[in-house]
Amino acid sequence: MKTVKASGIGNPIDRVEGHLKVTGRAKYASEFSVKNLVYAQGVNSTIAKGRITSIDTSEAEKQKGVLKVITYKNAEKQGTFDKEMPSFGLTTIAPVFQSREVFYYGQYIACVVAETLEQAQYASRLIKVTYEEEIPDIHLEKNKDKAYKPDDQADYSRGDMKAGMQEADVTVEQTYTTPNEHQHPMELHAAIVSWKNGKVKMYANQQILEQATTAIADTFMIPKENVQIITPYIGGGFGSKLRVQRHVIMATMASKMIGRPVQITVTRQQMFTNTTYRQFDEQRMRLGAKNDGSLTALAHHTTSHTAKNLQYYEACGTVSKMLYKTPNNEVTHRLVPLNMQCPASMRAPGEATGSFALESAMDELAWKLKMDPIELRIKNDTQIDLGADKPFSSRLLIECLRIGVDKFGWEKRKMEPGTNKDGNWLIGYGVSAASRRAPYMKTSAKVILKLKEGTVNANVQMDATDIGTGTYTIVAQTVSEYLGIPVENVKVEIGDSEFPVTPGSGGSWGAASYCNGARKACENAIAELKKKQNMAEDEEVAIVDLLERNNLSTFEAEGTAEPSEEYKKHSVFSFGANFTEVWVDKDTGMYRIKRMVNVGSAGKILNPKTAYGQIIGGLTMGAGMVIAEQTKVEPNYGNFITRTLADYHVPVNLDMANIEVVFLPEEDKIANEMGVKGIGELGITSVAASIANAIFNATGKRMRDLPITPEKLIAAEIESDVM
Amino acid sequence: MRPFVYTQAQNPQEALSAATANETAKYLGGGTNLIDLMKEDVERPTELIEVADLKFNEIKPNSRGGFTLGAMANNSDTANHPDIRKNYPLLSMAMLSAATAQIRNMATNGGNLLQRTRCPYFYETSMPCNKRETGTGCGARNGMNALHAIFGWNDHCVAVHPSDMCVALAAIGANVQVQQANGQLRTIDFSDFHRLPGDRPEKDTNLQPGELITAIELPKPVFSDHYYYLKIRERSSYAFALISVAAGLQMQSGTIANAGLAMGGVAHKPWKLTDVEKYLKGKKPSQSTFEEAAELAMKDAKPLEDNKYKVEMGKKAIVRALTQAYERGA
8 A cells, every 4th residue: 555544634533642641651841851950939029019128038048958049139131121011922031030120919039949849949938028019000990091002903993983883773882891811721831941051951831932932042132043942742821831931031040040950830829920811801892783683883992901011912802803794893902001910812812802792792782683693693794804804715604603503403592581491490592603813824844754664754843832732643644644654654743943943832823834834844855756756746656656766765855834825815714603502590690501512614624533622622711711710819919819720710521511513614725725724712712602692591681791600690680671 | 838747646645645745736637728738838837647547437327326427537438428328418418519529539527627718818828817827917808708708707807617518517416526635535516616716717616736536426317308408609510619508407297397507608617507497497398488597597697898699699599408408308
């Protein structure tokens, strides 16, 4: 057999790295054995604003095993921001211990390095700090007068919003809020860093290696080539490992100062204070529609907060620019600087929260119009992205909704809330549309072919990462497909910044980018081998024959895939619809998600099994947004009072319903040559509104502030227009 | 963690002697709460006295027609014990609603009685908390108190007791057997075991220094047919109760002969509703009887700034728990 397709793309094979993971042999950042290793522990500020007046490290330094205590007094000078309030980007530097100033509660103010972790942790508790404390700004509401427009992208408008609202027969004007949330991947942030002769080698769980090496190099003001990051496996990131966080810089500084490799592992408590989060968003929605449901106006204004010295805004309004056909549209974002850690990307930033507001408001509009919410969405479908003035590369939202209606049994839904009952339970159905940009970026890969006894093995190398998503598996399937060899003969080598450059994992661009990069390398290898034999480009020949004809036992080729001109002329999104049935206890405020049907259109599905995993993960995260996830800020001190996974409630298995996931068969060749689109975040975006809408359908209570906890549900009033 | 001495007691006398010799020592059972608190720097014992091997792990009939629960038996074994399931299903139901299977496998019965509040101010060492550090004040009193007490609190402390098991024990009515430092045995009525904060919020119980819990004595079972443990919480597992209600009814020819009723998540101790139990006695079960019981139960509730919802939720929970208890056996 010359070609084997059975393990190629589209097949639901098991994860190729599955055995390594379940047997504990897959090594994560903190698990590498490095000689002469010592341990660092970060110390956090206990005020939210002010300056350190004294820091006494003498007791800590006296302890057995303690090698160094680093504070602003002995820290080396690092890179500085080139302007005030820079945007918190993927290459933003992360200097530590550069002054006495404290900007937020939990800011690192010292780092203890010791022979053992226990020694470092114990000594860190013996450091005595005094502060000159100032009253911090921690309340968004009280500081709204300081709101500003973060950058040029923050505002958008088309048509005439005011006229659109006047023209409407029915309007909805409501405010929705989503709380501070934390990413909380299972794997804690960690790094093992060795600084040697001006060069840095580290094991660190970074999602995007190219950008992280830049951030680290710029912080230490050294050439980027001098930084190597290795991270073969990452135990989840959800955005928190996109940027370089300060523990990486602390460990690097410590290694440089003491001349030994240093390990640092951020504690779960520090995962709240030091590794970013999703900020609170207040979203003001204004919708106008004709009696037939056609939208005349849609405005989406978001007010949120950022740090005092760094800015990040969650682009909640993005979805309102593109999802529906409305001639009049207005989107704004405003930020209020607070004495809090700078927020950053978390799980479908913008879309997850923005969709909650938009899709809740659409449901409110449907109720006012006494129109089926499915029909309202279909009525306002558009094949043109009006926000970008480009056609969509493909958009099967209507198909997702229609197929979902059948799979879910939507026809059993009662329009009037509170009328579907079973004993103490009120039953409700809810729907929400989902959309998520499906980016595709320039990606390089190298393939190394080896011929031995008539069998071809391939190694593929790229600086890609696997954040639990299945990168190893889908890249192996791609190489198997394009070389025509069994997947078992493919070895995927990723997670090393010295491999060919990729955009890394984030923003749902990983799968499309990585696989097309690997494809290109394989195609180049075949083309180069054919060329050597003066063969026609389209002549069919097995890779084993090609190598044999060339009398080669090994051959290497590189390839770079990048977006086409067609891609740039289109708006490329994945679409979907989520259907939820909830059962709400009529008295206690508790409710159960009975079942969900999620229909997605996300281009060619590389591996239905890993894709399914992505969607159920997304649905679980979306359910978490609704059920309980929130990080509360103490109103007097400004710290996150939610500080362990015992109080930060993510859904447990019992909370998650029977979930049915459907992928529409699709190949979007405009998106990229393989027709692949991202799904990592698509699953999250539609969930919150579909649950909240189902709760309204069950109870007549419109829950506009997430999460929807029993205490809120019990206190909420039934809407006045519900019988 | 701070350094500590680890002592493995071979018999109760060794444990008691070690505890008497070191007033900053603590007994170590399953460690599911204490070890966490040590990692958090909240508890700082200089010595841990391992008592898990002291053979206080039997579950057996006692002389009162009830059962003895060994202090060192774990929560899973206790809740799933056939005699407990049969005779005290209310206790089983409450215990199985607590924590996670993994924690229940480690947690001991004695330790369950001694678990400490989940008040976030207690856990965060940089914040004020009279329970953790006497005299620093109560952060939650004028801070975030949605999860806090509506009964029995004062300005020193507004924390609640977190146990589910103890709510059922309060409803059933139990005794706690302890061995004193001098080796003498002492019996504490369950309703006197835990304390209200008073001016000593650092003290959760009325145990004397060095006293070791050896067993929990259950009375003759009377709520084995009509019982319900209702736990209102944010997710289906691994979440503490916002409000919980343990309800047991003993029915005799259509009339309530005895009622056992207690609430969790409302006070510094498991909140036994003695007046409501008396009120229900002799009544015929009905929606209006249960609603009046709920009104009576919440009559003296004093909610804080953020937990006003608990009054309404508490009433609803009592009615539901009593209704379910009644209908379960009907």
